[in-house]
Amino acid sequence: xxPSDGLYSASSPVVTLTxxxxxxxxxxxxxxxxxxxxxxxxxxQHFQPTYEAIAASAKAALPSLLVGAINCPSHEAACAEAAVxxxxxxxxxxxGQRHVYSGGEDEASILAWAREKLPPxxxxxxxxxxxxxxxxxxxxxxxxxxxxxxxxxxxQDIITAARQSLLEVAxxxxxxxxxxxxxxxxxESHKDGLGALLGWLRALHYQLPREWDGGATAASVAELQAxxxxxxxxxxxxxxxxxxxxxxxxxxxxxxxxxxCNSSNPQLHAYPCSMWLLFHSLVEHSTETTAMTTLDAIVGxxxxxxxxxxxxxxxxxxxxxxxxxxxxxxxxxxxxxxALWLWHAHNVVNLRLAAAPDKALAEFAKGEWPATAECAAxxxxxxxxxGAKPSVGWDRKQVSQYLSLAYCLEPRFECWRELQExxxxxxxxxxxxxxxxxxxxxxxxxxxLLACGFHLRGGGGKKKKSDHVV
Ligand SMILES: Cc1cc2nc3c(=O)[nH]c(=O)nc-3n(C[C@H](O)[C@H](O)[C@H](O)COP(=O)(O)OP(=O)(O)OC[C@H]3O[C@@H](n4cnc5c(N)ncnc54)[C@H](O)[C@@H]3O)c2cc1C
Numbered sequence: 001x002x003p004s005d006g007l008y009s010a011s012s013p014v015v016t017l018t019x020x021x022x023x024x025x026x027x028x029x030x031x032x033x034x035x036x037x038x039x040x041x042x043x044x045q046h047f048q049p050t051y052e053a054i055a056a057s058a059k060a061a062l063p064s065l066l067v068g069a070i071n072c073p074s075h076e077a078a079c080a081e082a083a084v085x086x087x088x089x090x091x092x093x094x095x096g097q098r099h100v101y102s103g104g105e106d107e108a109s110i111l112a113w114a115r116e117k118l119p120p121x122x123x124x125x126x127x128x129x130x131x132x133x134x135x136x137x138x139x140x141x142x143x144x145x146x147x148x149x150x151x152x153x154x155x156q157d158i159i160t161a162a163r164q165s166l167l168e169v170a171x172x173x174x175x176x177x178x179x180x181x182x183x184x185x186x187x188e189s190h191k192d193g194l195g196a197l198l199g200w201l202r203a204l205h206y207q208l209p210r211e212w213d214g215g216a217t218a219a220s221v222a223e224l225q226a227x228x229x230x231x232x233x234x235x236x237x238x239x240x241x242x243x244x245x246x247x248x249x250x251x252x253x254x255x256x257x258x259x260x261c262n263s264s265n266p267q268l269h270a271y272p273c274s275m276w277l278l279f280h281s282l283v284e285h286s287t288e289t290t291a292m293t294t295l296d297a298i299v300g301x302x303x304x305x306x307x308x309x310x311x312x313x314x315x316x317x318x319x320x321x322x323x324x325x326x327x328x329x330x331x332x333x334x335x336x337x338x339a340l341w342l343w344h345a346h347n348v349v350n351l352r353l354a355a356a357p358d359k360a361l362a363e364f365a366k367g368e369w370p371a372t373a374e375c376a377a378x379x380x381x382x383x384x385x386x387g388a389k390p391s392v393g394w395d396r397k398q399v400s401q402y403l404s405l406a407y408c409l410e411p412r413f414e415c416w417r418e419l420q421e422x423x424x425x426x427x428x429x430x431x432x433x434x435x436x437x438x439x440x441x442x443x444x445x446x447x448x449l450l451a452c453g454f455h456l457r458g459g460g461g462k463k464k465k466s467d468h469v470v
Contacts, residue, residue: 013055019078027148161274196300203297
């Protein structure tokens with residue numbers, strides 16, 4: 001049986017895609033042929049067997065190509081964004097480029113066209129393997145592209161960041177000699193760097209995901225903790241690097257591969273990007289009672305060891321007032337408050353970078369996270385009682401839930417149970433939510449219409465009274 005809203009059944013060689021699945025596949029470097037269609041269009045119905053034959057042939061002839069379809073009436077926004085003007089439209093996404101097909105609608109022509117656009121496999125390398133490492137995102141002339149969202153975030157980036165964070169300790173400008181200004185450090189234990197390092201290792205030990213690498217990184221961290229036992233200062237660079245080698249966490253053991261955070265210059269973009277993902281996920285994986293300690297460990301790590309000095313200075317300034325901001329938050333649990341504080345701090349950085357992008361460094365467009373397209377429920381419209389303009393703000397409860405969705409990665413963590421409970425309760429909650437959001441948006445639209453109509457008739461300010469009389 002075909003799915004109720006589409007032409008292609010679960011057993012069809014054509015994969016029914018969602019826009020999210022498509023962006024995930026393309027961000028991972030997969031080549032994807034997409035038919036944007038409408039199930040009610042007769043032309044698309046006639047084309048269905050041809051497209052299924054193309055998908056079946058591609059499995060053998062072009063094994064690296066994913067052949068999928070998106071039913072536009074179910075995903076209007078995505079089809080509008082893809083500039084689909086007629087049905088069916090065939091688009092091939094390969095190596096960061098987008099090709100729209102305009103030839104004949106027969107199997108041979110379409111397959112020949114796709115074959116021509118696909119990257120040639122390297123000598124003796126199967127096409128599948130040639131595409132295993134995602135290419136860095138392309139930047140159009142003068143235009144910054146957004147990072148493709150992946151929810152939940154890829155564990156690979158988090159483990160890579162954790163391993164890189166250990167190496168960065170060796171490069172840190174503060175190691176061994178640092179006397180941190182107590183105003184910035186905020187707590188005594190951060191003053192010498194050793195407290196910060198021990199706190200960071202503790203956070204990694206308890207809050208790192210373990211399934212992706214079989215717990216290898218967490219085990220290396222535990223060994224480092226044991227080696228540092230009884231020490232009074234942070235080891236000097238050479239000794240630290242030897243320790244990393246002994247626990248298999250040295251440079252030789254690290255793969256520089258990111259997924260969501262892939263970039264043309266990992267030291268500038270992928271590394272800080274993945275550190276953010278790691279920080280958010282460590283907080284999310286904390287318990288109610290350890291979340292604030294995890295947040296302190298993150299602050300300590302950034303101040304002492306994070307590779308970008310300017311970033312550390314800005315972050316430390318925000319962190320210096322964190323006790324006050326955390327106290328003023330009304331959220332219930334320690335974890336929720338810590339997660340929201342870090343989310344807010346990250347958004348402050350995003351907005352600062354959005355306002356003044358550094359042309360030499362900027363590779364991705366910055367903005368507040370999550371975007372409305374990722375989490376519409378995270379935004380709320382507030383209507384004032386006094387007739388002032390409605391304003392759009394954050395629904396922190398929804399943001400907190402979206403943070404869990406993005407950053408809670410394994411069943412062994414407390415957040416997972418809550419995530420499952422919410423998933424079970426979701427259909428009813430979603431119905432309520434969409435009803436409530438719908439009503440608010442309708443109210444907002446009515447308000448705008450009235451305001452607009454009024455404005456067009458010349459309303460506003462002092463003229464209001466006489467216009468009304470006329
Ligand atoms: C602690 C810290 C401080 C920094 N300070 C500076 C600075 O002062 N100046 C500077 O130029 N660069 C700074 N950076 C680097 C900068 O923030 C980016 O990390 C870098 O520019 C790469 O950006 P990106 O586009 O990959 O996205 P990033 O901002 O790195 O975000 C990575 C991913 O995190 C998710 N995300 C985005 N915002 C949020 C949020 N609010 N909550 C949860 N998840 C979110 C998204 O999935 C996004 O793709 C800092 C980095 C860190 C870790």
